Amino acid sequence: MSSIETQFIPKSQHPIVEAIKAFRQSWAGMLGLILLLLVILFSVAGPFIYAVDPFEIIWAPLTAPGVVANAPFGTDHLGRDVLAGLVYGGQATLFVGLTAGFLTITIGILVGAMAGYYGGGVDEILMRITEFFQVLPALLFAMVLVTLFTPSIYVVSAAIGIVSWPTTARLTRAEFLRIKNLEYVKAAQSIGARDNRIIWRVVLPNSLAPLIVSATLTIGVAILFEAGLSYLGLGDPNAFSWGMMIGAGREYILDAWWLVTLPGIMIFLTVLGFSLIGDGLNDAFNPRLRER
């Protein structure tokens, strides 16, 4: 007689659902999420509430914050409203961060997955290419790309994505190398699964945890990168971004502290938000921490 094991049936929970639960218990992650939601709210709803054109000259240049009522955060070297710049600059900054982050993750996963799963010659070639991009001075290369094409925010995003994917590719490859040797991958092969299915439906879902964490951090890095390019004057001149405000204000830093500090704080808060979310996700996906 085959004994049916009598054990209570626990409720079935998808690993993702469990991870969300664990994320909600992580104070860093929740703080990051709140911070990021505030930044998004500020950037998306802000322009409707505070509808001042950031390019319009409204008062005397370099007016300090709190001096005149219609420029509460002061004006820049051309007499434009700094608060309007902060409100409008968020969209471009977030756009560049998210698009560049998305591009980084996509290229990185694609290259890393192919190299890790197939190994051998494919791995050799892809990894040499990865190394080529890794040893390039990223900022210089991005500057070259941006100067070759017109510096629009699309080109800036693409340039950032193209120079930052190697880290993700290496991480993906390492995860694939580890997971492809686990028995459930052999099992998938032995029940007749094709390579494509094994890569995208078996190995990738199981390597997502560290990739998602790295993705959030990548977005933060991309935002900083954009700020760096704009600071050097290589941002999109038609799109107001926080990085561009810092770049434009750098000459007046000794006379008008607010020109660099205020957009700097916004960038700081955004990147901090993404980093904290990354921290929280790391806790949520790490089963050893989850046991506590």
Next chain:
Amino acid sequence: MAPLLSVKNLLVEFKTRAGIAKVLNNVSLDVHSGEILGVVGESGCGKSMTALSIMGLVPSPPGNVAGGTIELNGEDLLSASNKRLHQMRGKEISMIFQEPMTSLNPVFKVGHQIAEAILLHEKTTKSLAWERSVKMLDRVGIPEAAIRANSYPHEMSGGMRQRVMIAIALACNPKLLIADEPTTALDVTVQAQIFDLLRELQRETGTAIIMITHDMGAISELADRVAVMYAGHIIETGDTKDILSKPQHPYTRGLIACVPHLEENPSEERPYLAEIPGVVPPLTDLGKGCTFAPRCDFRTDDCTGSQPSLSKISDQHSVSCFNLNTVAS
């Protein structure tokens, strides 16, 4: 004769998400100088936790020694200071582990690692410690010990590495050696060599050994006495011969009967293996009755009321079961 190690009514609890897990419940055992005590049971029965408790290595949090005493030569280990525990580990109590691949440091020569253990506990020079580590390697049966002392762990086979672990553990002549599944990761022919070695060293030095294992065969090979554990309790203890030939507790009987033992004269007939039905209960929810009752064929009303105490049925043999008479017949 007073025992070398005396554990009395040890209680260890772990905080988990599902509640308090009672990992060890009233565990009492004595180890005398020069004997080998086998502790046997399935995973999660508390056998490794018993070893960690004696070493003072219960991870805390989430673990917590909630009661009982552990005495080595009359000295209370649970109230000993951290400094004292550091002195004792390696010097008076040593431990070897299941995985000889990961318990050696891969970046140091094995001779160096043995010498390190000696220098930690004794005032001696580096060169003298090195000489002694070569002697130890020779003693644990590693050929060309003086040359092999210069090897790194990855240059050795699993069996050799376990010999090195034993050399480290015995370098300071401890009074008690705890071996936690020392041969589980090794091949059978190598396992037999390690058993021979442990037996021989034990005879020479008189070190007491606690051997933790899931394998009744290993117990039969090595142990003088056995303690059988189930769900944090010791449920039967006695001389190895008695336990193996006349097991009294239904769980011990099941444990021996469910393993397909190698026979020298196999017959054409192959009956199905005896099964212990069901699964080990969760340690967070043991109930008040006998922990084995839900899986026991001899269960009566008594069994669900309280945990039976470990009572003597002969000079050496104790069992915790309410229905010994019905089980025996």
Next chain:
Amino acid sequence: MSIENLLEVNDLKVHFSKKKMFADPVVVHAVDGVSFSIPKGKTFGIVGESGSGKTTTALAVLRLVGITSGTVELGGQEISALEGEDLRLARRQFQMVFQDPYSSLDPRRRVGDIVREPMDLMDIGEEDARDEKVRELFVKVGLRPELTELFPHQFSGGQRQRVGLARALASEPELIVCDEPVSALDVAVQAQILNLMRRLQEDTGVTFLFISHDLGVVQHLCDHVAVMYLGQIVEQADRITLFKNPKHPYTQALLSAVPRVDSHGSHTERQHLQGDPPSPINLPKGCRFAGRCPQAMAICHSEPPALQEIGDRHLASCHLL
């Protein structure tokens, strides 16, 4: 080939070569000329220590590692010659149960889907009937059918191994290869799984190739047993003959090394092998066991012995015979 044999393996070789930049490539002779056959509905055991090539043999039979040379025939079809889509679809005939119940199930998939997957991938049976089939398989392996919605981490090791068996049975294969299916389980659970395997064989007539290092388990389960050492079969016989009358010194040593419950105190009389198995990279010229053999002669170090028939379906390779 005779009709009664389901699986015929002939002179199977699996060599791995590791390329080195500045030196000759290193060749690992993982499996080096292995031949055996399994009658339909029987269990064939391969025992050996680590490095003996028993697992690689299993993976080669399943076409999960590349075969260097030799043939594998299953029910008259040469599966060692299949490639691509033909091989993929032929896989329904031979399935595998893995050693580690924790890493052999995809942690992100519900167990019901894991069991259903082979049917979807190889298009077996009516699509609507598959979920019902999954529930039937669950009952067959002793799991409650309501459990299909759970994830692997909610199961104990024994239950996971039952899921693994259900997955292997899903495509109604002729052959199931089991690589140490019970060695990661506790003894009480091990007995449950071994009994289950025997019942499944009685019910379905499936043929097992059983890989193990545990001689007790092999003696209990297998009808015919091969002993492997360094990539080769050194002795092969039916269960009774092999354990009662082992001829090869290695088989004898292996049997005597197993701790026995019934012989407490008699260990001192036994002679144990010295040393470790040599590596499958630098193979000795003569008999591969000669270096550790207590009865080695001069010829053993210079000439490899051939596998010869020394009784009814009893083969051994040793110069002493």
